[in-house]
Amino acid sequence: MRLTEKTEVLKERKDSVVTKSKGKRQTVACGMDSTAGTVSQRACVYCGARVVLNPITDAYHIVHGPVGCASYTWDIRGSLSSGSEIYRNSFSTDLREQDIIFGGEKKLAGAIDEIAQAYKPSVIFVYSTCVVGVIGDDIDSVCKDAQRKLNLRVIPVRSTGFAGNKSSGYRAACDAILELIGDAAPVQNRQGINFLGDFNLAAEQWIVRDYFKQIGVKMQTAITGDSTSEGLRCAIKASFNIVQCAGSMHHLARKMEEKYNIPYISVSFYGVEDTARSLRAIAIKTGNDKVIRKSEELIEKKSSETNKRLDFFREHLAGKKAAIYVGGGFKAISLMKQFADIGITAVIVGTQTGLEKEYEILHEIADNGTIILDDSNPFELEGFIREKQADILVGGVKERPLAYKLGVAFLDHNHERKHPLAGFEGALNFAQEAYNTINSPVWRLIRKDWRDT
Amino acid sequence: MLDHTPKRITNRSALVVNPAKTCQPVGAMYAALGIHGCLPHSHGSQGCCSYHRMHLARHFREPAMASTSSFTEGTAVFGGRSNLEESVKNIFAIYDPDVIAINTTCLSETIGDDISSIISDIEIPEGKHVIFSNTPSYQGSHITGFSNMVRAMVTSFAQGSARDDFINIIPGFIDPADMREIKRITSLMGIHFVMLPDASGVVDAPNTGRYEMYPKGGTRIEELIRAGNAKVTIAFGWFASAEGAYALERKCGVTPEIIQTPIGIEATDEFIMQLVRMTGKSVPNELEEERGRLVDIMTDTHFHFHGKKAAVFGDPDIVIPVTQYLLSLGMKPVHILTGTPGEYFVKKIKKMTDKAGLNSRVKAAGDLMELHQWIKNEPVDLIIGNTYGKYISKAENIPLIRIGFPILDRSVQTYLPITGYVGAMRIIEKISGVLLDRQDAEASDEDLELVM
Numbered sequence: 077m078r079l080t081e082k083t084e085v086l087k088e089r090k091d092s093v094v095t096k097s098k099g100k101r102q103t104v105a106c107g108m109d110s111t112a113g114t115v116s117q118r119a120c121v122y123c124g125a126r127v128v129l130n131p132i133t134d135a136y137h138i139v140h141g142p143v144g145c146a147s148y149t150w151d152i153r154g155s156l157s158s159g160s161e162i163y164r165n166s167f168s169t170d171l172r173e174q175d176i177i178f179g180g181e182k183k184l185a186g187a188i189d190e191i192a193q194a195y196k197p198s199v200i201f202v203y204s205t206c207v208v209g210v211i212g213d214d215i216d217s218v219c220k221d222a223q224r225k226l227n228l229r230v231i232p233v234r235s236t237g238f239a240g241n242k243s244s245g246y247r248a249a250c251d252a253i254l255e256l257i258g259d260a261a262p263v264q265n266r267q268g269i270n271f272l273g274d275f276n277l278a279a280e281q282w283i284v285r286d287y288f289k290q291i292g293v294k295m296q297t298a299i300t301g302d303s304t305s306e307g308l309r310c311a312i313k314a315s316f317n318i319v320q321c322a323g324s325m326h327h328l329a330r331k332m333e334e335k336y337n338i339p340y341i342s343v344s345f346y347g348v349e350d351t352a353r354s355l356r357a358i359a360i361k362t363g364n365d366k367v368i369r370k371s372e373e374l375i376e377k378k379s380s381e382t383n384k385r386l387d388f389f390r391e392h393l394a395g396k397k398a399a400i401y402v403g404g405g406f407k408a409i410s411l412m413k414q415f416a417d418i419g420i421t422a423v424i425v426g427t428q429t430g431l432e433k434e435y436e437i438l439h440e441i442a443d444n445g446t447i448i449l450d451d452s453n454p455f456e457l458e459g460f461i462r463e464k465q466a467d468i469l470v471g472g473v474k475e476r477p478l479a480y481k482l483g484v485a486f487l488d489h490n491h492e493r494k495h496p497l498a499g500f501e502g503a504l505n506f507a508q509e510a511y512n513t514i515n516s517p518v519w520r521l522i523r524k525d526w527r528d529t
Numbered sequence: 530m531l532d533h534t535p536k537r538i539t540n541r542s543a544l545v546v547n548p549a550k551t552c553q554p555v556g557a558m559y560a561a562l563g564i565h566g567c568l569p570h571s572h573g574s575q576g577c578c579s580y581h582r583m584h585l586a587r588h589f590r591e592p593a594m595a596s597t598s599s600f601t602e603g604t605a606v607f608g609g610r611s612n613l614e615e616s617v618k619n620i621f622a623i624y625d626p627d628v629i630a631i632n633t634t635c636l637s638e639t640i641g642d643d644i645s646s647i648i649s650d651i652e653i654p655e656g657k658h659v660i661f662s663n664t665p666s667y668q669g670s671h672i673t674g675f676s677n678m679v680r681a682m683v684t685s686f687a688q689g690s691a692r693d694d695f696i697n698i699i700p701g702f703i704d705p706a707d708m709r710e711i712k713r714i715t716s717l718m719g720i721h722f723v724m725l726p727d728a729s730g731v732v733d734a735p736n737t738g739r740y741e742m743y744p745k746g747g748t749r750i751e752e753l754i755r756a757g758n759a760k761v762t763i764a765f766g767w768f769a770s771a772e773g774a775y776a777l778e779r780k781c782g783v784t785p786e787i788i789q790t791p792i793g794i795e796a797t798d799e800f801i802m803q804l805v806r807m808t809g810k811s812v813p814n815e816l817e818e819e820r821g822r823l824v825d826i827m828t829d830t831h832f833h834f835h836g837k838k839a840a841v842f843g844d845p846d847i848v849i850p851v852t853q854y855l856l857s858l859g860m861k862p863v864h865i866l867t868g869t870p871g872e873y874f875v876k877k878i879k880k881m882t883d884k885a886g887l888n889s890r891v892k893a894a895g896d897l898m899e900l901h902q903w904i905k906n907e908p909v910d911l912i913i914g915n916t917y918g919k920y921i922s923k924a925e926n927i928p929l930i931r932i933g934f935p936i937l938d939r940s941v942q943t944y945l946p947i948t949g950y951v952g953a954m955r956i957i958e959k960i961s962g963v964l965l966d967r968q969d970a971e972a973s974d975e976d977l978e979l980v981m
Binding site: 084086088109110111112113114115116117118119120121122123138141142143144145146147148149150161162164165166167168169170171172173175176182183184185186187189190191193194195205206207209210211237238239240241454455458473474476477478480481482483522 | 533535539541542543544545546547548550551552553554555568570573574575576577578579580581582583584586587590591592593594595596597598599600601602604605612613615616617618619620622623624634635636639640665666667668670734736737738739740741742868898917920
């Protein structure tokens with residue numbers, strides 16, 4: 077089907093799909109609602125909130141709604157814990173027809189009671205879902221009552237599915253975190269840093285934590301990878317915040333600056349270049365000469381080690397072409413640089429929820445002819461992958477089988493990644509994974525006649 | 530570390546912990562994918578569609594396509610009419626399916642969108658179809674959703690009352706390999722049939738290096754229409770398929786025969802005998818020999834599993850025949866649970882386990898926390914269920930055999946059947962394999978046996 081034709085883009089989506097043209101001022105329309113009827117790769121408000129809060133390891137996450145929302149998000153993030161595993165269970169009110177008619181507040185209160193009786197929860201998050209938003213359950217007051225009655229933290233997450241998009245969910249999650257830390261007493265001697273926007277997928281945060289240790293910087297609290305409710309409350313002790321996944325954490329960083337006077341800087345630990353740059357920025361921000369010296373030593377040592385080992389991959393991957401379709405903008409930017417570092421050109425780059433600023437950067441660093449797109453669908457991705465003859469696609473769950481069907485290699489940069497991709501070690505894993513999948517003998521066994529056309 | 534389940538069973542009336550079911554729309558979506566050239570459409574928020582596609586993509590390891598009405602706050606207030614109108618227009622313009630199969634969600638159900646009236650106002654291109662089923666997530670389970678979409682196929686398409694020389698088969702919520710196996714058996718008997726839905730060739734489409742949005746498989750529209758002329762409908766399972774068969778009876782007068790999903794020797798016998806009774810065809814030698822080989826395997830290996838205790842959970846139409854099969858292997862299914870509500874499940878299983886002299890715990894609308902508690906109180910040698918059983922398996926150090934939906938952590942199972950005599954052999958291979966592997970792994974050096 078449509079073998080050699082140019083990929084068709086729906087009229088409504090024309091502004092969200094841009095072919096980079098040097099010297100031309102181009103903008104990618106983003107942040108808009110998806111066109112009804114498309115096979116969007118996007119999710120909902122609840123999804124956004126759930127993925128951000130899920131890594132809080134000792135939290136009881138109650139999904140208030142029919143069972144689906146709870147079952148689809150049961151332990152789907154590979155965010156690792158060094159302590160409690162309770163977050164990997166699925167708690168729900170499993171609303172039934174009667175509850176929809178008569179309201180679900182009583183059931184929710186009952187569910188909170190039942191958790192309090194069976195366990196000793198440190199914090200309970202209560203997520204609102206689509207139907208709860210419509211039947212008008214007042215989860216705020218149920219949570220407040222339960223908190224008073226049971227003497228434990230019960231925090232509502234305002235994540236009604238239709239009330240915005242995934243980004244609104246990130247915001248709802250940030251608000252829930254703010255509510256959790258909100259009542260903590262102010263601290264005098266602040267020290268260490270909070271790491272916002274890392275979720276400890278495949279133990280990535282532990283790699284970065286180790287770098288901090290080596291350069292003499294204390295990681296106060298990670299938000300939210302491998303975090304606990306107590307740890308989160310201590311976040312106000314930090315002297316500054318570093319923000320990685322800006323899409324999800326920008327709101328929290330801004331609020332923490334406003335409320336607790338904790339400034340923030342942006343970082344990314346994906347790729348050698350960004351990792352080095354981020355470590356340097358953090359060291360400088362501490363203003364401590366010893367830390368700065370140590371960070372330079374670490375960067376020097378690790379970069380040269382890593383680069384030496386990356387040379388093999390550069391040699392073998394040079395000239396390959398990548399398609400990138402991920403959730404947020406920061407990751408897309410890092411991935412483009414990271415691919416460039418091993419000789420791979422990004423010919424397609426897109427995100428589900430990238431911000432305008434991030435698209436400007438993507439446009440700036442993209443090669444001429446690269447397709448930049450927001451809120452894409454499989455149809456466009458398929459077309460552009462073929463048109464641009466990409467060798468590898470980076471994405472998540474829904475993109476993987478699409479790539480394989482097209483006979484194109486795939487690298488998971490989402491919840492299901494199996495190896496840490498952060499830091500210097502992660503840069504090597506990234507190259508190794510790209511190398512492995514691109515060089516799998518399986519591609520040779522597929523009849524790939526569209527490439528010959 | 531993963532074990533947070535207290536042994537003491539307390540009464541829970543509000544809280545579900547670790548569900549053994551999911552919601553209706555994903556079942557409807559899977560059923561719809563079993564129509565050739567069909568794009569399922571989720572009338573609700575984007576998240577629903579995304580989650581269902583993700584779940585299906587993980588289980589089948591295939592691209593699971595579906596579109597969404599992308600509800601916003603405005604939609605929730607003013608209704609989903611304009612979203613659905615726009616969706617249908619866009620879907621035919623961009624994706625060009627033959628059929629759009631709309632499922633509702635808890636949101637669109639609760640705000641009261643009248644899909645039927647919305648569709649009737651939409652201009653549908655010549656030769657194209659739009660069907661829908663109401664699949665509120667707060668009723669039943671994913672199995673109910675599957676059942677509802679099958680019923681919608683019948684009420685939307687089936688026509689006639691000719692009682693021609695063919696049968697309908699409603700396979701239920703089973704993997705494509707099983708649909709293929711059932712077609713193979715029926716064809717071997719020389720029987721003409723329409724299978725609806727038929728996801729084989731859709732969610733297990735061969736890799737050709739091309740992406741086909743609508744792979745070759747799936748029940749054709751002509752077949753769905755023709756289903757009304759069938760002599761009889763065989764429906765596998767009372768939960769996923771019976772409603773579709775009854776709808777065919779109501780609409781076109783096709784006699785419904787509800788039988789178990791043919792998993793295990795007895796259920797497969799029952800299926801084949803039913804085919805014989807309905808069509809007067811005889812059982813071909815090839816099938817008799819298959820059965821003979823299965824019985825041979827059962828005799829060769831019965832001491833591997835005889836008397837072993839098992840816990841079974843999953844979807845009712847699969848769990849019922851699996852339990853029966855375990856009994857015929859001499860095993861003791863002592864804990865049996867489904868997340869789907871329906872007391873018929875309990876009655877059906879109880880009858881079998883009582884007859885076997887077992888005092889088994891049986892529950893419908895249960896969750897996996899409860900199953901785990903049962904196992905803590907009465908340990909078993911084996912757990913049979915979907916991927917979510919792995920937490921219990923790990924916590925209690927009991928092997929898990931993966932049968933059912935979803936299976937997210939193993940592959941190939943959707944390509945190989947568990948139905949029919951061949952499927953029954955595979956189940957024995959799985960059971961024997963894990964039990965003997967366990968024995969080997971735990972044996973001291975002097976106890977390690979070469980011949981088992």
